[in-house]
Amino acid sequence: MKLVNPANKRKYKILMVGTGLGGGAGAATLGELGYNVECFCYQDSARRAHSIAAQGGINAAKAYPNDGDSIRRLFYDTIKGGDFRAREADVWRLSQVSNNIIDQCVAQGVPFARDYAGYLVNRSFGGAQVSRTFYARGQTGQQLLIGAYQSLSRQVKAGKVKIHNRREMLDLVVVDGHAKGITCRNLITGEIESHWGDAVVLATGGYVNVFYLSTNAMGSSVTANWKAAKKGAFFANPCYTQIHPTCIPVTGDHQSKLTLMSESLRNDGRVWVPKKAGDKRPANEIPEDERDYYLETKYPSFGNLVPRDVASRNAKLQADAGKGVGASGYAVNLDFRDAIKRDGEKAIRERYGNLFQMYEKIVDEDAYKVPMRIYPAPHYCMGGLWVDYELQSNVPGLFVLGEANFSVHGANRLGASALMQGLSDGYFVIPYTIGPYLASTTPGAVTTDHDAFKESKAQVEANIEKLRNIKGNKTPFEFHRELGKIMWDNVGMARSEESLKKALTEIPKLREEFWQNLKCVGNDKEVNQQLENAGRVADFLEFAEVLAFDALNRKESCGGHFRVESQTEEGEALRDDENYAYVAAWEYKGEGKAPELHKEPLKFENIHLAQRSYK
Amino acid sequence: MSEKTMNLTLYVWRQANAKAPGKMERYEAKGISPDMSFLEMLDVTNEQLIKQGIEPIVFDHDCREGICGMCSQVINGVPHGPEELVTVCQLHMRRFNDGDTIFIEPWRSKAFPIEKDLMVDRGAFDRIMQAYGYTSITCGGAPDANDHPIPKWQLDRAMDAAECIGCGACVAACPNASGMLFTAAKVAHLNMLPQGKPEGARRVKAMIAAHDLEGFGNCTNHYECEAACPKGVKTAFISYLNKELIKALPKGAQD
Numbered sequence A: 001m002k003l004v005n006p007a008n009k010r011k012y013k014i015l016m017v018g019t020g021l022g023g024g025a026g027a028a029t030l031g032e033l034g035y036n037v038e039c040f041c042y043q044d045s046a047r048r049a050h051s052i053a054a055q056g057g058i059n060a061a062k063a064y065p066n067d068g069d070s071i072r073r074l075f076y077d078t079i080k081g082g083d084f085r086a087r088e089a090d091v092w093r094l095s096q097v098s099n100n101i102i103d104q105c106v107a108q109g110v111p112f113a114r115d116y117a118g119y120l121v122n123r124s125f126g127g128a129q130v131s132r133t134f135y136a137r138g139q140t141g142q143q144l145l146i147g148a149y150q151s152l153s154r155q156v157k158a159g160k161v162k163i164h165n166r167r168e169m170l171d172l173v174v175v176d177g178h179a180k181g182i183t184c185r186n187l188i189t190g191e192i193e194s195h196w197g198d199a200v201v202l203a204t205g206g207y208v209n210v211f212y213l214s215t216n217a218m219g220s221s222v223t224a225n226w227k228a229a230k231k232g233a234f235f236a237n238p239c240y241t242q243i244h245p246t247c248i249p250v251t252g253d254h255q256s257k258l259t260l261m262s263e264s265l266r267n268d269g270r271v272w273v274p275k276k277a278g279d280k281r282p283a284n285e286i287p288e289d290e291r292d293y294y295l296e297t298k299y300p301s302f303g304n305l306v307p308r309d310v311a312s313r314n315a316k317l318q319a320d321a322g323k324g325v326g327a328s329g330y331a332v333n334l335d336f337r338d339a340i341k342r343d344g345e346k347a348i349r350e351r352y353g354n355l356f357q358m359y360e361k362i363v364d365e366d367a368y369k370v371p372m373r374i375y376p377a378p379h380y381c382m383g384g385l386w387v388d389y390e391l392q393s394n395v396p397g398l399f400v401l402g403e404a405n406f407s408v409h410g411a412n413r414l415g416a417s418a419l420m421q422g423l424s425d426g427y428f429v430i431p432y433t434i435g436p437y438l439a440s441t442t443p444g445a446v447t448t449d450h451d452a453f454k455e456s457k458a459q460v461e462a463n464i465e466k467l468r469n470i471k472g473n474k475t476p477f478e479f480h481r482e483l484g485k486i487m488w489d490n491v492g493m494a495r496s497e498e499s500l501k502k503a504l505t506e507i508p509k510l511r512e513e514f515w516q517n518l519k520c521v522g523n524d525k526e527v528n529q530q531l532e533n534a535g536r537v538a539d540f541l542e543f544a545e546v547l548a549f550d551a552l553n554r555k556e557s558c559g560g561h562f563r564v565e566s567q568t569e570e571g572e573a574l575r576d577d578e579n580y581a582y583v584a585a586w587e588y589k590g591e592g593k594a595p596e597l598h599k600e601p602l603k604f605e606n607i608h609l610a611q612r613s614y615k
Numbered sequence B: 001m002s003e004k005t006m007n008l009t010l011y012v013w014r015q016a017n018a019k020a021p022g023k024m025e026r027y028e029a030k031g032i033s034p035d036m037s038f039l040e041m042l043d044v045t046n047e048q049l050i051k052q053g054i055e056p057i058v059f060d061h062d063c064r065e066g067i068c069g070m071c072s073q074v075i076n077g078v079p080h081g082p083e084e085l086v087t088v089c090q091l092h093m094r095r096f097n098d099g100d101t102i103f104i105e106p107w108r109s110k111a112f113p114i115e116k117d118l119m120v121d122r123g124a125f126d127r128i129m130q131a132y133g134y135t136s137i138t139c140g141g142a143p144d145a146n147d148h149p150i151p152k153w154q155l156d157r158a159m160d161a162a163e164c165i166g167c168g169a170c171v172a173a174c175p176n177a178s179g180m181l182f183t184a185a186k187v188a189h190l191n192m193l194p195q196g197k198p199e200g201a202r203r204v205k206a207m208i209a210a211h212d213l214e215g216f217g218n219c220t221n222h223y224e225c226e227a228a229c230p231k232g233v234k235t236a237f238i239s240y241l242n243k244e245l246i247k248a249l250p251k252g253a254q255d
């Protein structure tokens, strides 16, 4: 691997879009190495990236509990959890650096939970039979992100990193095939700005807001990724979306987002529904022998800790069979009665206090006394921009980190593995893998004087004008909600050829209506949240089609992608390794044209492909 | 889940930009369900305003689950509204009654200029962090995470301080617009841990200096900050900060 001489690093400028775990950690570390970094986020502070919302924890193969964990086992669990649709090499590297991440975070002052003797403690997460998850109360993501943000702040003071907050990237600038900059909108002044860099790194998070309601932040979007895709970056496995099993159920049309209840709750909570369909008695009045602890009976060895895709699909099966609870019938119980009896309320309070508090705030019920009601919700995307082992996309000079890339989770991500991946990418991968690319370029060779920047700016401005001049009747919110319904009903937890084809006729129709009937009020040269939303929805309306297209193409079931035509007799996801053991990387071919599929075959040299079983 | 809905009268601060004068405007919010969060109530109101040809109200928000610290509104004179230990995004309309009048304003303080309507600029907090809100660890050189055992009580106290989400409600609540609770929370989080101790003296001095430079007021023990804080950060950390500062001062000559 080519290295950049320490004295030469300061001649290079890197643009980092995103300040979450991937981007924050990456920008800080690149700054420490001596590069000049400019960082972008749409929030008012780098500290507010949506990584902050992660509750449950972060995995590492420390094996502190002496329960037989190892790098190899973490590697195996991640590949298996991903239903054998990830690259072995990338996952191996992730498992290797997992331990360094914990060391690094502790040194920053991340207050991971400890026992009375002062040593770190672990909990279990879905899809693993060892305890390898480190956590900080119910706010692991916030503590990790603040750790990265602290390091970032240190580099700002050192003059190595400059942060541009309240900026939204609206285009990638490509010069002679290489990524050389971005165009963004200043969300306060409305000005369209050009920024150049010797390389561009995207760490812009996930796209599951394509379902409208999700556990993501209101501002989470596919925009940065999609704009890069339109400039030539391949979009890999867009159909791999994760529906999280433990979220607070929807209450009405006004709902703007769904709140996750950390999966760690499944360590102590037992999932059940009434045995009899349509049993509307309050949970506590249903006697023990009339309760169906369906995960424990169906999957005796993993029980309530089966992977997310399995837990979510089973919840849907119960609701579809009329056994769902709550007013809407789209919910199942998560009951802590037995854990409280066993360990005492104090212990449960200590482990999950803030989650129970959050539940009470939202639902107005005390989960120490009555079971929580939960239901699956869109949560995470395994798909993202295609990258190689170096985390470089097919556009030279464009690197992608964190949830925005597709690399390690295959078709399903295990709990506590996204935080691990974001920090791995940021602290331990990009600082080294960006070197060879930079070493092959002349620093500062292309700046914003280049025509490509002017063209990009003109195009972004024209697009904004277009959105504002439609002057129709429906707000961005309304279009987003409609798109979400199409996606949830047809491209959600269970997908069929029929439903996908339906989605593929409905999405273009809605998109057409959008461009004729959008009502986007306000001016462009000031804060305008309607305009921000309109732009994001416009991108979702294009991207959704590629997602559905990918889902239609993949005629197997794997992980979070469940095709009803491809299931075992017991209703589990049935893979088709002979025909689909590949990464589907889609190339954008222009408006209204079908994207082109590129296949990257997946080879398994260290792991034997097997039907996943959690029985 | 309740069927009945409410109609409310809102008085909302409207201000076109940092330089423009602002004023309270009156709006009706109709058909509000008690299950809505406060921000969802504003979403619904905004959709109604748009249909009436009125510009929607601008407010900061993102995670909508009480952790990003983005949402920031003074409701009926109280930062984050009437419920204890919640942010605006977690406040639910079942807290209000049909026919209520609600006053909604932005954080008000010299150090947080208003950008538009309810949106303010909290860059001052970032700059306090940049002054020394970190440990000087360069990635790659960290010892094993279990090398320094940290007693649970000590860890728990540091964690109590680390819960701060940087929302700024403490500043909005303080009659002096002091940012001391925020600053103290960061100093305490780091200075209480073995990893943060070596730079403790430098940190407390640098962060307090940055705080003062940003135009925040002094702390004169009104305790309004603690009452407004959605994360229950305690003023005891301000006492801790003061002790750390006293310890740090004599050393000043040496470092």
Ligand SMILES: Cc1cc2nc3c(=O)[nH]c(=O)nc-3n(C[C@H](O)[C@H](O)[C@H](O)COP(=O)(O)OP(=O)(O)OC[C@H]3O[C@@H](n4cnc5c(N)ncnc54)[C@H](O)[C@@H]3O)c2cc1C
Pocket: A017, A018, A019, A020, A021, A022, A023, A024, A040, A041, A042, A043, A046, A048, A049, A050, A051, A052, A053, A054, A055, A056, A057, A058, A059, A140, A141, A167, A168, A169, A170, A203, A204, A205, A206, A215, A216, A217, A221, A223, A224, A260, A262, A379, A380, A401, A402, A403, A404, A415, A416, A417, A418, A419, A420, A422
């Ligand atoms: C509620 C919740 C709980 C979770 N819990 C866990 C858990 O317990 N364990 C676990 O391992 N994982 C968890 N996850 C997943 C994990 O938190 C995320 O996958 C991960 O944090 C993503 O980090 P990131 O750096 O890739 O992106 P993010 O943290 O989302 O950051 C994205 C950044 O990009 C910026 N950005 C985006 N678009 C643009 C644009 N167009 N222009 C400029 N800037 C832009 C944003 O401002 C932000 O700074 C959870 C996720 C959610 C939603």
Ligand code: SF4
Pocket: B163, B164, B165, B166, B167, B168, B169, B170, B171, B181, B182, B185, B225, B228, B229, B230, B231, B232, B233
């Ligand atoms: S101390 Fe409390 S009120 Fe102040 S910024 Fe932190 S969380 Fe907000």
Ligand code: FES
Pocket: B060, B061, B062, B063, B064, B065, B066, B067, B068, B069, B070, B071, B087, B088, B089, B090
């Ligand atoms: S919107 Fe994130 S804390 Fe309220």
